[in-house]
Amino acid sequence: MDKSVSFLEEPENTREEILKATYDAFREHGYSDITIQKISDEFPKSKSLLYHHYDGKDDLLLDFLEFMLDQAEEQFPLQPGEGADAHIEQVIDAMFTPGEPVTDEDFSRAMVELRAQAAHDDRYEEYFTRTDRFTSKHVEYIIRSGIEQGVFQEVDPEETAALFQVMFVGLATQQVTSDESILEDCRSEFERYVRTCLLRDSADTD
Amino acid sequence: MDKSVSFLEEPENTREEILKATYDAFREHGYSDITIQKISDEFPKSKSLLYHHYDGKDDLLLDFLEFMLDQAEEQFPLQPGEGADAHIEQVIDAMFTPGEPVTDEDFSRAMVELRAQAAHDDRYEEYFTRTDRFTSKHVEYIIRSGIEQGVFQEVDPEETAALFQVMFVGLATQQVTSDESILEDCRSEFERYVRTCLLRDSADTD
Structure with missing residues (x-):
């Protein structure tokens, strides 16, 4: 059983890169202090991509959670x-x-x-x-x-x-x-x- | 065993009045949306009393928790x-x-x-x-x-x-x-x- 969360190591597309940035900012700042700005600080590409895809921090965090659950369902059938x-x-x-x-x-x-x-x-x-x-x-x-x-x-x-x-x-x-x-x-x-x-x-x- | 939280019914001094206002605002707004202003909206006396006693919302919430624990210790010996x-x-x-x-x-x-x-x-x-x-x-x-x-x-x-x-x-x-x-x-x-x-x-x- 592969226990690593693969997108955190090697994000394969823009969404995964955004979610990795979200993970990093979330670990560092927690929910109360996280902002879209802090997530974009962890994001290597153009900030506008991030603002283009998501309406706010909750929108982003909910997509992040969804992705984590999908991964868990794949990894723990x-x-x-x-x-x-x-x-x-x-x-x-x-x-x-x-x-x-x-x-x-x-x-x-x-x-x-x-x-x-x-x-x-x-x-x-x-x-x-x-x-x-x-x-x-x-x-x-x-x-x-x-x-x-x-x-x-x-x-x-x-x-x-x-x-x-x-x-x-x-x-x-x-x-x-x-x-x-x-x-x-x-x-x-x-x-x-x-x-x-x-x-x-x-x-x-x- | 008296299960009521007495200060919530009949606050006996300024501190208890402030803590009752905190309880009311806390129930209504939750942690994320509570502010000193919203607590003072529930407080019948001069707002300056409230600002005089507490530095911020966490200071007030911690005193509120402390009071709740004291009451519990009295009520459940x-x-x-x-x-x-x-x-x-x-x-x-x-x-x-x-x-x-x-x-x-x-x-x-x-x-x-x-x-x-x-x-x-x-x-x-x-x-x-x-x-x-x-x-x-x-x-x-x-x-x-x-x-x-x-x-x-x-x-x-x-x-x-x-x-x-x-x-x-x-x-x-x-x-x-x-x-x-x-x-x-x-x-x-x-x-x-x-x-x-x-x-x-x-x-x-x-």
């Missing part, structure tokens, strides 16, 4: 679910290290700010609804696979995926807005939950 | 832990209806925006660290009480409280930024976790 127990371990690793290995903490901080825009801007809420569904469907698929493979208990896949989804959001937010020191304790307890409530083999050994 | 199983039910109810019964959804939306400020502003991060610790300590105390009372399993109270804390943040954020429809599924699964991993009586009936 629903695959034949061999080894669902190993897959769920990977999901847990990803939950407790938000951003990594694709991006970094500056980007994670900026994404938490961006999600907060959805509290009053329907365009962002619509986007985060779609991206959260993408995540939930993935977890749900892994869980269904694990039940079929006999490695998971007969849980309700949608309910379990919903809890994973809320944990994703909580961890990403907690990590950049508050006390990070609880994350290790949280992980221990979450792994106990997975062993006790999801995995079949060790369900009765804890 | 660590009490002798009778009926820890009933207390944990109340905590779960509160988790799945953020804001209620103290405030409303407009306030919950504004609080999610405010927490996001902590991603790049240490003053907010310091505040949310303290308020999250207040929440965690409460949950931890209920869990210790439940273990002593024999109604909870011999879990690690800090680890369990850490998972509750992250769920609090995740639920508050998910509810106002994305797909609310998953919250019911999430609650079912979270209650299964509590029955299976925390409560003693029904631990082996699920």
Whole structure:
């Protein structure tokens, strides 16, 4: 599975160059301080191209998010679910290290700010609804696979995926807005939950 | 337990009047659109009083948060832990209806925006660290009480409280930024976790 975000390394066209400039400015300035001017400062070509394509910073950021989601859908297809127990371990690793290995903490901080825009801007809420569904469907698929493979208990896949989804959001937010020191304790307890409530083999050994 | 936020109903001094005006403006405009001017529009007394006491909107919002935390500490003291199983039910109810019964959804939306400020502003991060610790300590105390009372399993109270804390943040954020429809599924699964991993009586009936 290719985990890099390719357009960030080698943008292939003007749109990707603009989105790379957006990514760089967004990481550096966060949502509250980003402006079209700061994005254009990162853009190697004529500024007028940028103003020609986008109406404002939100227009640009929403296109950036859309592109990220498209890339995620390409890079993380629903695959034949061999080894669902190993897959769920990977999901847990990803939950407790938000951003990594694709991006970094500056980007994670900026994404938490961006999600907060959805509290009053329907365009962002619509986007985060779609991206959260993408995540939930993935977890749900892994869980269904694990039940079929006999490695998971007969849980309700949608309910379990919903809890994973809320944990994703909580961890990403907690990590950049508050006390990070609880994350290790949280992980221990979450792994106990997975062993006790999801995995079949060790369900009765804890 | 008195669940109202008293200063919002009957402010008793100038500071409380200013903080009530802040609350009203904050609910209405959210973080991104709030200004000192909009707060002063809600303030019945001389605007100069407000400018005299506070340097800017963040100064005022931080004092408002501080006051809210003081009120919470007064209203939710660590009490002798009778009926820890009933207390944990109340905590779960509160988790799945953020804001209620103290405030409303407009306030919950504004609080999610405010927490996001902590991603790049240490003053907010310091505040949310303290308020999250207040929440965690409460949950931890209920869990210790439940273990002593024999109604909870011999879990690690800090680890369990850490998972509750992250769920609090995740639920508050998910509810106002994305797909609310998953919250019911999430609650079912979270209650299964509590029955299976925390409560003693029904631990082996699920």
